[in-house]
Amino acid sequence: xxxxxxxxxxxxxxxxxxxxxxxxxxxxxxxxxxxxxxxxxxxxxxxxxxxxxxxxxxxxxxxxxxxxxxxxxxxxxxxxxxxxxxxxxxxxxxxxxxxxxxxxxxxxxxxxxxxxxxxxxxxxxxxxxxxxxxxxxxxxxxxxxxxxxxxxxxxxxxxxxxxxxxxxxxxxxxxxxxxxxxxxxxxxxxxxxxxxxxxxxxxxxxxxxxxxxxxxxxxxxxxxxxxxxxxxxxxxxxxxxxxxxxxxxxxxxxxxxxxxxxxxxxxxxxxxxxxxxxxxxxxxxxxxxxxxxxxxxxxxxxxxxxxxxxxxxxxxxxxxxxxxxxxxxxxxxxxxxxxxxxxxxxxxxxxxxxxxxxxxxxxxxxxx
Amino acid sequence: xxxxxxxxxxxxxxxxxxxxxxxxxxxxxxxxxxxxxxxxxxxxxxxxxxxxxxxxxxxxxxxxxxxxxxxxxxxxxxxxxxxxxxxxxxxxxxxxxxxxxxxxxxxxxxxxxxxxxxxxxxxxxxxxxxxxxxxxxxxxxxxxxxxxxxxxxxxxxxxxxxxxxxxxxxxxxxxxxxxxxxxxxxxxxxxxxxxxxxxxxxxxxxxxxxxxxxxxxxxxxxxxxxxxxxxxxxxxxxxxxxxxxxxxxxxxxxxxxxxxxxxxxxxxxxxxxxxxxxxxxxxxxxxxxxxxxxxxxxxx
Numbered sequence: 235x236x237x238x239x240x241x242x243x244x245x246x247x248x249x250x251x252x253x254x255x256x257x258x259x260x261x262x263x264x265x266x267x268x269x270x271x272x273x274x275x276x277x278x279x280x281x282x283x284x285x286x287x288x289x290x291x292x293x294x295x296x297x298x299x300x301x302x303x304x305x306x307x308x309x310x311x312x313x314x315x316x317x318x319x320x321x322x323x324x325x326x327x328x329x330x331x332x333x334x335x336x337x338x339x340x341x342x343x344x345x346x347x348x349x350x351x352x353x354x355x356x357x358x359x360x361x362x363x364x365x366x367x368x369x370x371x372x373x374x375x376x377x378x379x380x381x382x383x384x385x386x387x388x389x390x391x392x393x394x395x396x397x398x399x400x401x402x403x404x405x406x407x408x409x410x411x412x413x414x415x416x417x418x419x420x421x422x423x424x425x426x427x428x429x430x431x432x433x434x435x436x437x438x439x440x441x442x443x444x445x446x447x448x449x450x451x452x453x454x455x456x457x458x459x460x461x462x463x464x465x466x467x468x469x470x471x472x473x474x475x476x477x478x479x480x481x482x483x484x485x486x487x488x489x490x491x492x493x494x495x496x497x498x499x500x501x502x503x504x505x506x507x508x509x510x511x512x513x514x515x516x517x518x519x520x521x522x523x524x525x526x527x528x529x530x531x532x533x534x535x536x537x538x539x540x541x542x543x544x545x546x547x548x549x550x551x552x553x554x555x556x557x558x559x560x561x562x563x564x565x566x567x568x569x570x571x572x573x574x575x576x577x578x579x580x581x582x583x584x585x586x587x588x589x590x591x592x593x594x595x596x597x598x599x600x601x602x
Numbered sequence: 603x604x605x606x607x608x609x610x611x612x613x614x615x616x617x618x619x620x621x622x623x624x625x626x627x628x629x630x631x632x633x634x635x636x637x638x639x640x641x642x643x644x645x646x647x648x649x650x651x652x653x654x655x656x657x658x659x660x661x662x663x664x665x666x667x668x669x670x671x672x673x674x675x676x677x678x679x680x681x682x683x684x685x686x687x688x689x690x691x692x693x694x695x696x697x698x699x700x701x702x703x704x705x706x707x708x709x710x711x712x713x714x715x716x717x718x719x720x721x722x723x724x725x726x727x728x729x730x731x732x733x734x735x736x737x738x739x740x741x742x743x744x745x746x747x748x749x750x751x752x753x754x755x756x757x758x759x760x761x762x763x764x765x766x767x768x769x770x771x772x773x774x775x776x777x778x779x780x781x782x783x784x785x786x787x788x789x790x791x792x793x794x795x796x797x798x799x800x801x802x803x804x805x806x807x808x809x810x811x812x813x814x815x816x817x818x819x820x821x822x823x824x825x826x827x828x829x830x831x832x833x834x835x836x837x838x839x840x841x842x843x844x845x846x847x848x849x850x851x852x853x854x855x856x857x858x859x860x861x862x863x864x865x866x867x868x869x870x871x872x873x874x875x876x877x878x879x880x881x882x883x884x885x886x887x888x889x890x891x892x893x894x895x896x897x898x899x900x901x902x
Contacts, residue, residue, distance in 0.1 A: 238702045242691070249690045249729075438686030442745075445650050445680040446703050447672060 235448065239456030243430075247460050253426070261418055261468040265475040268414050269407040272537065276362045280308035282317040282326040289337035295374055299330065304366050314349075321353050328352045328363050340378065411482055412563035413536045415472045416498070416556060420531075423465040423499045425523055427458055428506030432519040435510075450598055458503050465499045466492075485570030491563070493573070497583040498559045504590030505555075511597040530556045558582040603628045603784040604649060604753055609658035611644055611807075618644045619655065620807040626786060626800075628752075629779050632812075633798030634788040635883065641807040642788040643683060646757050649786070650680040662753055676704060679746030683757040685738045689731025693722055693741055696730050697748055704749030714781070715744040718774050736767030743774070754778065756787040760794060772797050792880040801879075805887050815879055822877040822885060824848060824860040830871045831857075841869070849888060853880075860885070 247253050281299060285292045300307045308326040311317045317329040331349040339346040350367055354360030431454075434440040443453060473491075476482045484491060505526075513519040533540070533547065534556035540548055551557050562579035565571040573580065604626045611619035618641045626632040634642045647653045649660050651671035660667040662674045687696045697719075701708045712719075718740045725733065730741055739759055746754065756775075760768045772794065775785055779799075787798065795801045795815055802812040811818060831837035838857050841850035848862045858881060859872070877885075 235703060235705075238699070242688070242695075242699055245695065246688065246690050437689065438682060438684045439688055441652065441682050442680075442686045442700075443703075444652055445675055445678065446700075447675050447705075448703050 236452055236456055239448070239452060240459050243456055243460045247464070253464070257422070257464050257468055258471065260421070261471040262475060264414055264418055265411070265472050266479070269410050269480065272410055272414075276304060276359060276366065278306045279304055279328060279359070279363045279366070280326045281305045281328045281330060281363075281367070282309045282311055282320055283307065283330045283332065284311050284314045284317040285332045286313075286334040287332050287336035291337040291340055291378075292332045295332065295371075298374055299367070299370055302366070302370060304363075318351075321351075326353075327359065328367065330367065407480060408482060408568065409564065410536075411476050411480060412567040413534075413560045415469060415476075416534075416560045416563055417531065417536065418468050418472055419465050419495060419499060419559075420502055420527065420556060422468050423461055424502040424506045424527070425520075426464070426506070427461045427503045428510040428519050428523060429516055430457055430461075431507065431510040432513055432516050436515055450595070454507060454595070454598065458507075461503060462496075462499050466495070469495055482567065484567045486566035486572065490566050490571075490573050490576070494559065494562050494566070494576070494580065494583065497580065497587055498555065501555050501583055501587040501590050504587060504592075504594050507594035508590055508597060511594060530554050533557065534560050536560055555583065555586040558586075603630070603663055604632075604786060605659075605661045606645075606649065607659045609645070609648060609655045609660060611641075611648060611653070611655050618807045619648065622658070622807070622809050624802055624809055624812050626784055628784055629782045631775060631779050631785045631787065631797070631799045633795050633801040634786065634804055635790075635792070635795045635801050636788070636804030637790060637887070640804040642804055643757055644807075645804075646680065646682075646755050646786075646788065650678060650755050651675060652680075676749070677751055678753045678755060679749070679751035680755045681742050681746045681757060681759060683761065685742060687730045687738075687742055687745055690729055692727050692729055693733070694726040696741060696745055700745040701748045706749040708748060711748050711750045714750060714778075715747050717777055718747075718770075719744050736763045739763050739767065739771065743771070747778070751783065753784045753786070756785065758788055758790065760789060760791065768794075792878070792883060795879050795883075803883055803886050810886050818882050819877055819879060822882050824885070825865060826875055826877045826881055827859045827861075827865065827872045828853070828856045828875045829859055829869055829873075830855075849884065851884060 283296050283299065285296060296307075296310070299305050309317070309320055311320065314329065314331050317326065317331070320326045321329065329349075329351040331351070333347060333349075336346050336348070348371065350364055350371075352360040352364045352367075431440070434443070473484075506523075509519055509522050509526075513522060533543070533551045533554050535551070536556070540551050540557060543551070558579045562571075562576050562583075565576060565579075604624075606622050606624050609619050609622040610617065620641075622641075622645060624632075634645065636642050644653075648655045649662065649667065651667050651674050654668055662678060665674050665677075667674060688699070691699065698708055701711070722733075722737060722740055722744065725737065730738065733741060743756075743759065760771055763771065775787070775797075779785060787794075789795065798815065800812055800814050801818060803810040803818075811821075813821070829837060829841070834852060834855070834857055838850055838852060841847050841857065841859055844866060846861050846864065846866045848860045850857055850859045852858075858875075859869070860881075865872075
């Protein structure tokens with residue numbers, strides 16, 4: 235009986251014009267495009283340099299900034315006022331003002347002042363831009379210092395070398411890819427089973443099923459299995475793309491990933507079922523899904539670290555299943571954590587699976 | 603075979619089933635006739651164990667709809683008013699699916715559906731959603747019959763079906779009845795009422811009477827007249843203003859009139875006619891209570 239129901243679900247899924255295609259296309263698109271697009275590193279900051287000095291030093295500083303991969307020289311206006319208007323026009327993000335007698339001041343008093351102004355409409359971009367520029371200025375100052383007194387230069391400052399661990403080149407993509415896989419699984423295993431059940435409600439077939447001797451467990455179980463299979467297919471496609479295209483292979487074991495994914499899929503499809511029980515139309519189900527998905531995605535630490543959220547928000551993320559799975563995936567992929575090191579995440583996902591599915595079964599009333 | 607005892611059902615503050623009682627015999631075609639919103643579908647849903655009644659008791663072949671629902675579900679076939687087979691599965695796949703989940707096979711019960719399915723056979727590989735309305739109904743009927751139910755519940759099976767298919771459908775129902783299957787069918791069409799063994803008129807959640815169509819017609823309490831005029835609408839308004847008239851309504855291209863006590867023969871072109879089932883229904887649902895005696899002879 236169960237076998238036959240599952241066969242029916244597979245038939246319906248594959249006869250669907252969208253599902254088989256999206257199963258293949260979505261992981262490809264997400265893995266090909268998203269790591270490049272969802273990149274928090276600041277590149278190509280447009281800078282205007284208002285140079286009133288027009289000296290050797292100021293030209294050297296300008297050249298140094300223009301040579302940096304992070305900055306694009308947007309113009310060399312004569313005055314600060316002119317530079318400001320190009321910020322207002324949106325052509326520039328930052329201004330560096332080099333005052334008159336910059337070189338002379340440096341030569342005579344060993345100090346000089348410059349002004350950095352950044353458009354902080356996008357606070358991250360403004361802040362990062364200023365700090366990059368400050369870095370370049372410090373570097374420039376050190377260079378000048380060494381030129382003047384090469385002997386003293388050796389002891390100028392303690393040299394700090396940073397050794398990055400687990401993501402050696404601080405590549406943002408490496409952080410995003412495991413999290414994007416989680417997003418994929420969420421869409422495939424959370425949305426689809428819910429919509430499938432609501433679809434049966436909409437088409438009236440669920441009524442026909444309810445007058446058959448098929449029990450509710452059997453009916454739901456038969457609904458879920460195909461989507462679990464689809465979920466794993468998308469996960470493996472995504473992992474293959476990550477390995478081939480970005481050279482990113484899990485540092486930890488594949489078995490741990492599969493186990494965690496299985497628990498997560500179970501939890502998400504439970505949530506989908508729960509939602510399907512409370513909605514009568516596809517539209518309602520979609521809306522409720524989007525509502526929860528948006529919140530869960532934003533609070534999961536996919537884009538912004540949970541630890542930098544306000545205290546109350548951090549407290550809310552405790553009930554976000556995405557957070558645990560994204561954490562776990564990143565840990566396995568980058569640090570190679572073992573299952574015993576992921577005890578907290580595994581336990582949390584198991585609790586979610588139990589609660590969501592329990593709730594789903596309880597709320598699925600075959601007989602009102 | 604099917605017994606309903608004092609079934610009541612409320613949806614929030616609306617009573618959708620009001621003390622419904624009836625009983626059907628084995629191999630009987632029992633018609634539930636009533637306008638939209640009379641509670642026919644709700645009654646079906648109670649009898650097919652989809653919802654529980656708030657009070658009262660329903661039994662199917664001696665099994666209680668509330669406690670023995672699992673057993674009942676293997677013995678009944680329910681065809682809802684809306685087409686509800688899997689539109690993406692083919693005709694054959696739908697049939698096999700519904701046979702299998704009841705633990706039956708298409709082959710063992712094929713004789714039961716042969717008459718209906720024969721005309722569908724050329725389209726076996728077509729998705730069910732792409733069939734015409736009449737063919738969908740035939741397929742739906744085949745699918746509820748394929749596990750050989752002893753009671754068949756058909757909710758408006760002929761609504762939206764062309765006259766030829768309707769005729770076929772009813773001749774099929776009669777064949778099924780021959781095989782001892784009890785059929786409870788709802789319909790808003792009066793002409794179909796005549797094809798049932800017994801009918802129960804339903805309105806506002808109440809079952810008004812259950813008798814053979816002939817008995818229902820014979821119990822019509824008044825003399826009925828047909829009147830004609832060049833302008834029927836004006837005639838109708840005049841009749842309704844007449845204090846002696848109990849009811850007047852347009853019927854085809856004439857007006858049917860019934861009088862409270864004495865017939866007003868001053869009206870031109872008046873001729874007495876035998877009442878039809880539709881007149882009975884109108885009298886029952888809009889009449890001024892002249893039929894109370896008849897209503898008490900409810901059921902058997």
